[in-house]
Amino acid sequence: MLKLDPAKDYAYEVLLAGDSYKGTVRAAPTGRPVKLASLSCDGGSELHGELVANVQAQSPDFIAFLGDQVRADSGGYGCLFDRRSNDRSILCFLRKYAVHGWAWRDTLRNTPSITLPDDEDVFHHTLWGAAGKAADISDGYGAACEDSGGYKMSVEFVNAVHRCQTGNLPDPADPSACRSGISVYFTRHAWGPLDFAILADRQFKSAPKALFPAAGIAAGWATAADSQAKASVAADLDLLGIRQENFLSRWAKAPAKGSKFRIALSQAPFCAAETLPKAENDDRRLAELQVYPTGQFPPDDEPKADFESNGWPQAPRLKALKFLGEAHAVHLCGDRQLGMTGQYGLENGAEGPWWISSPAIDNSMPRRWMPAKEGKQHRDGDPKGTGAFADAFGNPFTIHAVANPQDRSRDPETVRKRATGYTMTTWDPSGKVRVETWPSWASPSKPAPDNRPYEGWPITIDPASGKRVE
Numbered sequence: 001m002l003k004l005d006p007a008k009d010y011a012y013e014v015l016l017a018g019d020s021y022k023g024t025v026r027a028a029p030t031g032r033p034v035k036l037a038s039l040s041c042d043g044g045s046e047l048h049g050e051l052v053a054n055v056q057a058q059s060p061d062f063i064a065f066l067g068d069q070v071r072a073d074s075g076g077y078g079c080l081f082d083r084r085s086n087d088r089s090i091l092c093f094l095r096k097y098a099v100h101g102w103a104w105r106d107t108l109r110n111t112p113s114i115t116l117p118d119d120e121d122v123f124h125h126t127l128w129g130a131a132g133k134a135a136d137i138s139d140g141y142g143a144a145c146e147d148s149g150g151y152k153m154s155v156e157f158v159n160a161v162h163r164c165q166t167g168n169l170p171d172p173a174d175p176s177a178c179r180s181g182i183s184v185y186f187t188r189h190a191w192g193p194l195d196f197a198i199l200a201d202r203q204f205k206s207a208p209k210a211l212f213p214a215a216g217i218a219a220g221w222a223t224a225a226d227s228q229a230k231a232s233v234a235a236d237l238d239l240l241g242i243r244q245e246n247f248l249s250r251w252a253k254a255p256a257k258g259s260k261f262r263i264a265l266s267q268a269p270f271c272a273a274e275t276l277p278k279a280e281n282d283d284r285r286l287a288e289l290q291v292y293p294t295g296q297f298p299p300d301d302e303p304k305a306d307f308e309s310n311g312w313p314q315a316p317r318l319k320a321l322k323f324l325g326e327a328h329a330v331h332l333c334g335d336r337q338l339g340m341t342g343q344y345g346l347e348n349g350a351e352g353p354w355w356i357s358s359p360a361i362d363n364s365m366p367r368r369w370m371p372a373k374e375g376k377q378h379r380d381g382d383p384k385g386t387g388a389f390a391d392a393f394g395n396p397f398t399i400h401a402v403a404n405p406q407d408r409s410r411d412p413e414t415v416r417k418r419a420t421g422y423t424m425t426t427w428d429p430s431g432k433v434r435v436e437t438w439p440s441w442a443s444p445s446k447p448a449p450d451n452r453p454y455e456g457w458p459i460t461i462d463p464a465s466g467k468r469v470e
Helices: 048-057 087-108 143-147 155-166 241-253 314-327 413-417
Strands: 010-016 019-025 034-039 062-065 113-115 187-191 194-198 261-265 275-277 301-303 330-333 339-345 351-357 387-390 396-403 421-427 433-439 459-462
Touching (some): 048 421, 062 087, 194 241, 396 433
Antiparallel strands (some): 010 019, 034 421, 187 194, 275 301, 421 433
């Protein structure tokens, strides 16, 4: 493998079928703030041009795509589901992924990046990877198949997705494939002052349905009456799995030489920070729920037990957070289609690591955090919905800012209501991290009022102490 001096710029050119694609492998920054853009849930909609231009206006040094670069309707057509090895399903994925690459080509030609596949990238709506086992497709490829745990597509297909999206990463920390033959990609990457732990938080995760038959789990939701938070604890459950836990433990204890910041990248936050009306036990009607004017909340929203979230299973979730806390790491993630900055709670009320979840580029599932009950320790002047809470699994956390779907009276109406956007983090040599979650239509180069992030940001944190400083 070609070894490059990270202190130097390198020009490159890719030639294919008579076309040329030129760019620069830029030197890793030293002695100055580093700007990192994080994004997720890219549906290939009409948003692309505006949002991409606004991200470019931020001049990021690094960019992370944290899942769902491919969606069910990317490219204007559906997914070809097939357990059998074949070229047709892989070509279906590649055409969809080409839409993502086409949209971001001018940003990526000169900007280093990391891309993580999530459930929709492997043609799932929900994914409990169960260490790579094959899902039960006897009743088709829908929710029942996914609830059984494992992958519904072929090993060849999943490995093609992994190669396509993670092929630029360093070699896996533990390279052995799953027993089924599905490849792994969890690893570390040190770049300038940033030391990344790159995780696959779906691939080894246990599936809940067979564990809790009385809960009526469908599409990851406990739909039976009074079962929301009870189906919570069982023995021998996995979130990251033992192999990733061992890797994360090693990473936490051994910072990369010259690094200033430890960053964990994964698909989803380690909590279920989402609410629904009291009468709703699943998210089937999520897109139909009333969207409230800015500053208003529904009357009876409460946290719900979404087993697709990484709020479950609790014991391995807590284990992962302890490793991140040991490293003083910041967790960057996406998936929830809800821009949020918060701090995980640990045992006995101790404050844990911070997480920063990017909003969706294209929001098909407008999740929200609009609890009817006010949070504890709410800071004067902070927006509604912030403060200390617990999710439906009992996991404590503190919300510092959230970009909820709101009626913003802007065109296009559907896009503006659904709180689409991107997140910018600035990693300063002082050790502080500035966090900003921006609307898709906004950037510093725009005239007011489109030159500022969502309400509640910016936030500045000190990962070493775990404290918010601004």
